[in-house]
Amino acid sequence: MPEGASITLEGVGLTLGGQEIVAGVELDIASGEFVCLLGPSGCGKSTLLNAIAGFQPVTGSIRVGGRPVTGPGIDRGVVFQSSEALFPWLTVRENVEYGPRLRGVPARARAEAAAHHLALVGLSHAADKFPEELSGGMRQRAQIARVLVNEPSVVLMDEPFGALDAQTREVLQRELDRIWRATRCTIVFVTHDIWEAILLADRVVTMTAGPRAGIKTVERIALPHPRDTADPATLALYRTLRDDIGAEVSRTLRAQGLVQEAPETATAA
Known part of the structure; x- marks a missing residue:
């Protein structure tokens, strides 16, 4: 497995459907670092x-x-929230071997790589087994193995445990921590869960509410x-992050007219 790669974002903005989703994002992520992106719904975490x-x-x-990102690349592997990303007509082993097979890796080498991962x-x-024979947690493990077998220097994870029950999620959080320590790839992990971010990350990056979301803390x-x-x-730390995110959620709700400003309390003379 190659060493993790650094990630540098400078003045990053992104527009979808005529609306600027994120704007002016500046962030440096070190090689081998585990960073969680945390923020209110719709702030552009997954977009980033x-x-x-x-x-x-x-x-x-x-x-x-150090190389500009101009499109998808094998150096960046993506683990999606949905385990439906696995091909249902392939076994778990065949799913994991799929990427190396497309790259022309010889059969013996890709079989050894799949077995290792x-x-x-x-x-x-x-x-x-086929994906339909596995639990949700096992399918997510298979998806992680399918990404890691390509030996990316960066792994991008978009709420990969969001659809799992609490017990399975806790187990996979521990497993991901173990895998990260074994591979030392760079991980960027999107989550809504403050505890998940605290348990996993070297750094937690909170984002402001959108549109034109940016880095808050x-x-x-x-x-x-x-x-x-x-x-x-x-x-x-949980209370600090909760307050940071809560302030952004409240700002969004006020902008939508769903929460009114608290009236000022008159003081007696």
Whole structure:
């Protein structure tokens, strides 16, 4: 697995349907870093992730490993929220081998690579099953293996555990932390879940409400792994991030006329 690549966003803006979704985004992500993007719904987190993947044209510039992003590339792997991204007519092993086969990797080499990555995500026992035979959590593991087998230097994850039950989500969060430590690729992870961001990330980047969303805060999480949600330092960070996001949500609701400003309280003379 190659070392993770740095990511640099300079003055990044993106317009969809005539509306500017994100504007003036400046962000540096170090090689091998795990960064979570956190923010209110509709603030452009997934849009920004798609831009790094090369799926969306932008103003400004995005560089990965010092090279400009001009479109999708094998150096950037994307794990989607839906496990439907797996091909249902292929076994788990065949799904994982799909990318190397397209690249012309010899049969023996791609079989060895698939076996290694299935073991990495704990799915060796399910290699010959079809996606419909797997639980949601197992399908997401298979999707992660299918991305990692291509040895990307950057892995982009768009709420990959959002559709899972709480127990499965917790297990996969621990598994992802283990996999990241084993591969040391750079990960950019979109989530709505503050606790998920705290448990996983080196840094949490919060975004302002859209339209024209940008970076609001960047919090470094200098806490050892595994992280304890009952730790006072963790709880303090949770409250800080909750307040940051809550302020943006309130601003959006006020702009939509759904929440009124609190009336000023008169003080007695």
